[in-house]
Amino acid sequence: xxxxxxxxxFFLHWEWLLIVMIAAVxxxxxxxxxxxxxxxxxLNQTRVYMVDVGFMALGALLILIMGDIxxxxxxxxxxxxxxxxVVYSEGNGAPFALxxxxxxxxxxxxxxFNGLLVTRFKELFPMIITLSTQTLYRGTAYIIxxxxxxxxxxxxxxxxxxxxxxxxxxxxVPYMLLCILSVFPIFYIWIHxxxxxxxxxxxxxxxxxxxxxxxxxxxxxxxxxxxxxxxAAVAGxxxxxxxxxxxxxxxTGYEMQAIAIAVLGGASTAGGKGSVVGVLLALIxxxxxxxxxxxxxxxxFILNLAIGLLxxxxxxxxxxxxxxxxxxxxQRQRRQATTSITGGA
Amino acid sequence: MENKKKGRPxxxxxxxxxxxxxxxxxxxxxxxxxxxxxLFIKPSNLLFIVxxxxxxxxxxxxxxxxxxxxxxxxSISAIMxxxxxxxxxxxxxxxxxxxxxxxxxxxxKLVTLRESLPLALLVIxxxxxxxxxxxxxxxxxxxxxxxxxxxxxGMQYIVYGLSHIVSNSTAVYRKDMSDAFFQFSRSxxxxxxxxxxxxxxxxxxxxxxxxxxxxxxxxxAVGSNAEAAQMRGIxxxxxxxxxxxxxxxxAGLAGLLYASHDTKVTQDMASGYEMYVIAACVIGGVxxxxxxxxxxxxxxxxxxxxxxxxxxxxxxxxxxSEFWKKAIQGALILIAVISNVVLQRIMxxxxxxxxxx
Numbered sequence: 001x002x003x004x005x006x007x008x009x010f011f012l013h014w015e016w017l018l019i020v021m022i023a024a025v026x027x028x029x030x031x032x033x034x035x036x037x038x039x040x041x042x043l044n045q046t047r048v049y050m051v052d053v054g055f056m057a058l059g060a061l062l063i064l065i066m067g068d069i070x071x072x073x074x075x076x077x078x079x080x081x082x083x084x085x086v087v088y089s090e091g092n093g094a095p096f097a098l099x100x101x102x103x104x105x106x107x108x109x110x111x112x113f114n115g116l117l118v119t120r121f122k123e124l125f126p127m128i129i130t131l132s133t134q135t136l137y138r139g140t141a142y143i144i145x146x147x148x149x150x151x152x153x154x155x156x157x158x159x160x161x162x163x164x165x166x167x168x169x170x171x172x173v174p175y176m177l178l179c180i181l182s183v184f185p186i187f188y189i190w191i192h193x194x195x196x197x198x199x200x201x202x203x204x205x206x207x208x209x210x211x212x213x214x215x216x217x218x219x220x221x222x223x224x225x226x227x228x229x230x231x232a233a234v235a236g237x238x239x240x241x242x243x244x245x246x247x248x249x250x251x252t253g254y255e256m257q258a259i260a261i262a263v264l265g266g267a268s269t270a271g272g273k274g275s276v277v278g279v280l281l282a283l284i285x286x287x288x289x290x291x292x293x294x295x296x297x298x299x300x301f302i303l304n305l306a307i308g309l310l311x312x313x314x315x316x317x318x319x320x321x322x323x324x325x326x327x328x329x330x331q332r333q334r335r336q337a338t339t340s341i342t343g344g345a
Numbered sequence: 346m347e348n349k350k351k352g353r354p355x356x357x358x359x360x361x362x363x364x365x366x367x368x369x370x371x372x373x374x375x376x377x378x379x380x381x382x383x384l385f386i387k388p389s390n391l392l393f394i395v396x397x398x399x400x401x402x403x404x405x406x407x408x409x410x411x412x413x414x415x416x417x418x419x420s421i422s423a424i425m426x427x428x429x430x431x432x433x434x435x436x437x438x439x440x441x442x443x444x445x446x447x448x449x450x451x452x453x454k455l456v457t458l459r460e461s462l463p464l465a466l467l468v469i470x471x472x473x474x475x476x477x478x479x480x481x482x483x484x485x486x487x488x489x490x491x492x493x494x495x496x497x498x499g500m501q502y503i504v505y506g507l508s509h510i511v512s513n514s515t516a517v518y519r520k521d522m523s524d525a526f527f528q529f530s531r532s533x534x535x536x537x538x539x540x541x542x543x544x545x546x547x548x549x550x551x552x553x554x555x556x557x558x559x560x561x562x563x564x565x566a567v568g569s570n571a572e573a574a575q576m577r578g579i580x581x582x583x584x585x586x587x588x589x590x591x592x593x594x595x596a597g598l599a600g601l602l603y604a605s606h607d608t609k610v611t612q613d614m615a616s617g618y619e620m621y622v623i624a625a626c627v628i629g630g631v632x633x634x635x636x637x638x639x640x641x642x643x644x645x646x647x648x649x650x651x652x653x654x655x656x657x658x659x660x661x662x663x664x665x666s667e668f669w670k671k672a673i674q675g676a677l678i679l680i681a682v683i684s685n686v687v688l689q690r691i692m693x694x695x696x697x698x699x700x701x702x
Contacts, residue, residue: 069494071620117679121683121686123632123686123689123690124627124633124682125627125633125634127494127623128624128627128633131620131623131624132624132675132676132678132679132682133675134620134675135620135671135672135675135678136675136676137675138671138672138675139670139671139672139673139674139675140672142671142672143672256498256501259494259498260498260499263495268492269492269494269495270492299509299514301505301506301509301510301514301612302506302509304502304503304505304506305502305503305505305506305507305509305510306506307499307502308498308499308500308501308502308503308504308506309499309503311495311498311499311502312485312491312495312496312499312503315491315492315495316485316491319490319491320489323490
């Protein structure tokens with residue numbers, strides 16, 4: 001990349017772009033609705049827009065880094081919650097902790113199944129495999145729960161975890177927000193600072209090269225898919241805590257939101273790229289945007305329209321700037337070449 | 346050498362016609378369901394399955410073009426909804442209904458005749474809407490260098506939002522549809538439903554285009570090696586845009602058929618349909634990485650999904666099969682996809698073994 005054109009190059013840095021976007025969105029809605037769109041209220045709304053999708057987005061990040069894609073996460077979350085609700089309310093006295101463990105185990109099993117299929121049948125695009133397992137998992141949840149919703153959880157789970165908050169520096173911070181925020185540093189250190197994270201990135205960048213340099217790519221893939229399933233189960237648990245009941249349709253469409261957030265955060269569906277900080281910033285951006293749009297329009301379709309525009313725009317913008325830069329460099333080089341030729345002659 | 350001249354073993358036939366493996370899977374599926382419920386293999390029911398699958402088959406043909414150039418489109422269900430909605434809203438605003446008395450079997454009946462713009466114009470509007478969205482998709486992917494999944498995922502959100510805005514959050518019902526539009530998916534010719542005829546027309550045209558026209562061959566060239574295609578002088582970006590326009594136009598057509606068949610257009614019409622279409626293509630042996638795939642295979646893939654969907658109802662597995670249907674559907678699609686892969690692996694191994702001899 002040429003060193004010139006630094007003014008634009010600064011904004012090409014993804015994280016800065018996201019921070020500028022967050023500031024813009026926050027100031028815009030803050031000016032529109034000074035009463036309703038405040039930091040305190042936004043903090044309270046994070047439990048709706050940030051927590052469950054955030055866990056899924058972290059999982060989507062892992063999968064996207066490897067160059068794969070997983071559409072079955074929301075269905076995995078639904079199946080995990082279903083197992084949890086069945087173990088707790090129909091198991092006659094099974095402790096809630098056991099139900100939670102069962103939910104996590106279900107999520108991990110679903111993820112591992114995806115991973116095994118993806119590594120065993122390499123001719124198939126992961127999208128196709130997770131497409132069919134999505135129907136499979138949600139269908140299984142449908143078989144178990146039928147058409148009804150179920151949920152009768154302990155108090156600490158619903159009103160405590162779901163709607164409780166702790167006062168930090170005079171601000172009401174939801175417990176859920178603390179949970180997800182505590183996960184991000186761990187992921188950051190793991191992916192960007194350890195050898196195992198580096199191996200993960202190398203699998204996505206060039207899987208053949210990674211295999212020839214002694215990395216067990218299949219094992220990493222299966223592990224990541226399992227971890228992704230586990231994160232989906234965690235997301236499902238938080239979703240259940242917030243909603244208070246489980247139906248087989250729980251979390252429909254969340255998989256696309258998770259992928260959208262991971263892509264906004266700088267991950268590429270081609271693999272080998274991704275940043276935990278980017279995902280966190282994208283998550284904050286989405287929270288600010290969704291809350292503002294919901295307050296302004298109160299219409300899910302408008303919300304989705306804006307998210308779609310944002311998703312394409314934020315990926316397209318830097319590409320266009322880069323294309324213009326490339327054309328300019330080419331022109332400059334051409335000019336230099338012609339002047340050197342004519343100058344020599 | 347003499348061995349070779351004598352006759353070709355069965356395996357070579359399989360290698361030459363890869364769709365045969367799929368045909369076997371399809372036959373086995375039909376056989377299993379037929380054993381359980383003999384009504385299933387009646388010709389009229391098989392024809393019904395084809396009719397029921399025709400919309401998906403039209404979409405799968407478009408998806409083939411997109412997959413061939415190494416792209417993908419998951420916004421097709423949204424495109425279907427938008428083009429049906431645009432057409433529906435225009436149809437509603439031009440609607441004139443007259444009530445006449447018709448004598449049927451000696452009994453007087455009050456019949457409402459609904460007329461609007463001519464059907465051909467409505468179809469053109471719907472197809473053009475779809476093609477326009479496809480054009481945007483193609484431009485973003487080919488010239489904007491945004492990854493296909495990201496583009497079409499975003500477009501899915503945007504287009505569903507657009508159909509919401511266009512309709513002003515109202516739905517289009519039977520009472521807003523002209524009779525010609527209502528009959529669009531119901532009329533029949535030579536005892537075969539119009540949807541099947543339209544599907545056949547699309548397949549014949551597309552087959553001729555892909556097989557015999559230079560621009561059709563470009564699809565394969567771009568998908569198998571874009572750089573080499575560029576060197577050869579093929580306009581890679583324009584070909585990608587063209588594939589997406591074809592997909593969009595076919596999605597528009599399919600959206601109209603779907604709306605006419607369903608007799609209503611809602612804002613989230615056909616959501617989730619794209620997954621079946623992609624699955625149909627993959628079962629049909631289309632490589633998602635681009636450059637490989639045949640129209641025959643895609644048709645068989647779509648029919649396989651159709652047989653799975655219809656067969657499950659006919660199986661009557663449990664008292665309330667509706668609950669089982671979804672899960673089994675997913676499992677069966679997975680099994681069909683995987684068994685196709687396994688069959689192809691065996692074929693490749695056999696052909697390699699033969700070459701060694």
